[in-house]
Amino acid sequence: MQVLGCEDVNALVAQQVIIDLRSLIKELLENALDSGATLVYLRSCGTDYVQVTDNGRGIPPSDFPKLACRGATSKLDSFEGLRNIVAKGFRGEALFSIAQTCCLEITTKTALEETATRLTYKGGKLLSQELSTADTGTTVKVTDLFANLPVRRQDLAKTFKSQLSKTVQLVQAYALLEDTIRITFVSEGEGGQLLVEGMPNEPLRVRAAQFFGLELETALQDVDFPLGEHTKLTGVLLSPSRLHQPISRDMQLFYINRRHVYIPPAFKSALRNITKAFGLRNPIYALHLQIPPEQLDINLTPDKMEVRVLQEKALAGKVYTALQEFYQAGKQMESLPVLKRKLADSPVLGNEKRVKLERQEPQHLTAVITQLALTQGLPTKPHTAQSKSQTCTPPSPALPSTEIDKLDFLQRYFVQLKVIGQFNEGFIVTRLAPHSLFIIDQHAADEKANFESLMKTTEIHTQPLVVPQTLRLPVADQALVTQHLQTFANIGFHIEVRQDNSFHLLTKPLSKWTVFDTSDLYESIAHLKNVQFATDREQVAALIRPKKYRDMFASRACRSSVMIGTTLTTAKMREIVNNLATLDRPWTCPHGRPTIRHLFNLENCLARQYRPPQLANLP
Ligand code: ADP
Ligand code: MG
Numbered sequence: 006m007q008v009l010g011c012e013d014v015n016a017l018v019a020q021q022v023i024i025d026l027r028s029l030i031k032e033l034l035e036n037a038l039d040s041g042a043t044l045v046y047l048r049s050c051g052t053d054y055v056q057v058t059d060n061g062r063g064i065p066p067s068d069f070p071k072l073a074c075r076g077a078t079s080k081l082d083s084f085e086g087l088r089n090i091v092a093k094g095f096r097g098e099a100l101f102s103i104a105q106t107c108c109l110e111i112t113t114k115t116a117l118e119e120t121a122t123r124l125t126y127k128g129g130k131l132l133s134q135e136l137s138t139a140d141t142g143t144t145v146k147v148t149d150l151f152a153n154l155p156v157r158r159q160d161l162a163k164t165f166k167s168q169l170s171k172t173v174q175l176v177q178a179y180a181l182l183e184d185t186i187r188i189t190f191v192s193e194g195e196g197g198q199l200l201v202e203g204m205p206n207e208p209l210r211v212r213a214a215q216f217f218g219l220e221l222e223t224a225l226q227d228v229d230f231p232l233g234e235h236t237k238l239t240g241v242l243l244s245p246s247r248l249h250q251p252i253s254r255d256m257q258l259f260y261i262n263r264r265h266v267y268i269p270p271a272f273k274s275a276l277r278n279i280t281k282a283f284g285l286r287n288p289i290y291a292l293h294l295q296i297p298p299e300q301l302d303i304n305l306t307p308d309k310m311e312v313r314v315l316q317e318k319a320l321a322g323k324v325y326t327a328l329q330e331f332y333q334a335g336k337q338m339e340s341l342p343v344l345k346r347k348l349a350d351s352p353v354l355g356n357e358k359r360v361k362l363e364r365q366e367p368q369h370l371t372a373v374i375t376q377l378a379l380t381q382g383l384p385t386k387p388h389t390a391q392s393k394s395q396t397c398t399p400p401s402p403a404l405p406s407t408e409i410d411k412l413d414f415l416q417r418y419f420v421q422l423k424v425i426g427q428f429n430e431g432f433i434v435t436r437l438a439p440h441s442l443f444i445i446d447q448h449a450a451d452e453k454a455n456f457e458s459l460m461k462t463t464e465i466h467t468q469p470l471v472v473p474q475t476l477r478l479p480v481a482d483q484a485l486v487t488q489h490l491q492t493f494a495n496i497g498f499h500i501e502v503r504q505d506n507s508f509h510l511l512t513k514p515l516s517k518w519t520v521f522d523t524s525d526l527y528e529s530i531a532h533l534k535n536v537q538f539a540t541d542r543e544q545v546a547a548l549i550r551p552k553k554y555r556d557m558f559a560s561r562a563c564r565s566s567v568m569i570g571t572t573l574t575t576a577k578m579r580e581i582v583n584n585l586a587t588l589d590r591p592w593t594c595p596h597g598r599p600t601i602r603h604l605f606n607l608e609n610c611l612a613r614q615y616r617p618p619q620l621a622n623l624p
Pocket of ligand 2: 032035036094095097099
């Protein structure tokens, strides 16, 4: 064994800090924010260069000899200081890593100096130091990105678009929180454009809408929840009266003590559960938790995005209660009285299974399974009368534990299921050799088959607008929409981009009595952000369809499917089960109800029946 030389260790460490465009820009942006700047200007030009300019305090000449050395930082004196650190950086690794892996040029001047200085580094070595002209502040230019790391360099070239998109989201997240610093991010070179433009003087709600989607501006509400001494949660949430707003997945931002972080698990689960309970599939929020710094551990990963919070669960419980009160104030609560009472008793996660089961209609599959599992055999209770016109209800907040394990049950097994018979005129009982019993919801299964067929075959017509409608698109969305004009046209929204870079809607989709409007288009744009890198154009078009499309087909499919309460022939049951094998997503109906559940294993059931009595149970 040998001890690696200092240079080798340095090279190994350096390669782990700056791993892609996003981490490079993140470190430079954080340095600019830590410098007390009010203006930060970021530029990115393909794989050629990244440049970040700020009007902060600059770097004093006395720091030049140490600059870009490993562990060189002006933000932390000793490890002890970490407990109260407020600066975004503190590890003294970023400039060192950039100097090791790229070509680094720093031009800087403090208010005390007459002239600026430009320092150039390559391969970790200072190449030159010369006088330059610049205002107070710092410009860091990075060229020759990952020059000595061919794999990373090639990866950047190949995946530049997706890396840039992730970087834009990150810069947006920072710009959203900053109320005194204007952050601007542009891409330069061919097709260059303004990617992010912060609006520090606007209220948080307006800043959030700029990034989440302008149509959400009136739907977002500022919140301020005191959670204890020196502890509070502020930010924006979807207003209780707008819970059914179209949604996109990347609308969750979390900050702790002015740091943009991955939301800690207990908070994530509290937010997800409470929003689900109030009928919203994905939560929409930009929330800022402020806690005493000593209660936060930020030094878990080099990017400092992962954090641990002291008493995380207890605090998340308080967040849950605060949000519950907030949403209870909304109209939505009135329609869920049972759920409200149950959730009020629950801390973070609540007794979800009980809540869910109590919410099920008796005819619901889960209730049937519970009933069957309890009796360890096929039904003993007579079938309860169902209305022939019964339609689907959305599922309760989360699926119970009896949900089929999709990994174990492959889709092709559907054709291997042997139909045993019909239960309660609503469910098809089947057996997968040798001993597994499965139950299939006849309505949900047939409905999903009809739904997928309608989605694929129905032709959507378009309706030209007499007067084209002007679209208000956030800067970051404009580029995305321009790239996908044809995709939007495919789903009925023809958009025209004029010379002055204004966007106008020329047609809207139309199908029988369902009319679409601009809010549906904004929703599609939000979906597009999540799927823009899918290669198959048709797939993208399918994935960005607004919820109204799905609802329309779901309701048509529901009406034309076999209802609960209908007696089925064996042939019809076989057909319904076989159809599931051909679907894209056979596991749930369009409203989210499961189509199939594992009932139990007959072998276990038989073994249990013949088990001799336990000694301890004898009188
Ligand atoms: P850290 O941010 O963890 O201190 P960095 O390697 O990112 O480590 O930066 C090293 C030091 O260089 C900082 O502590 C700071 O003193 C100085 N520095 C870097 N960028 C800037 C900037 N934009 N403005 C002022 N000082 C800077
Ligand atoms: Mg730093």
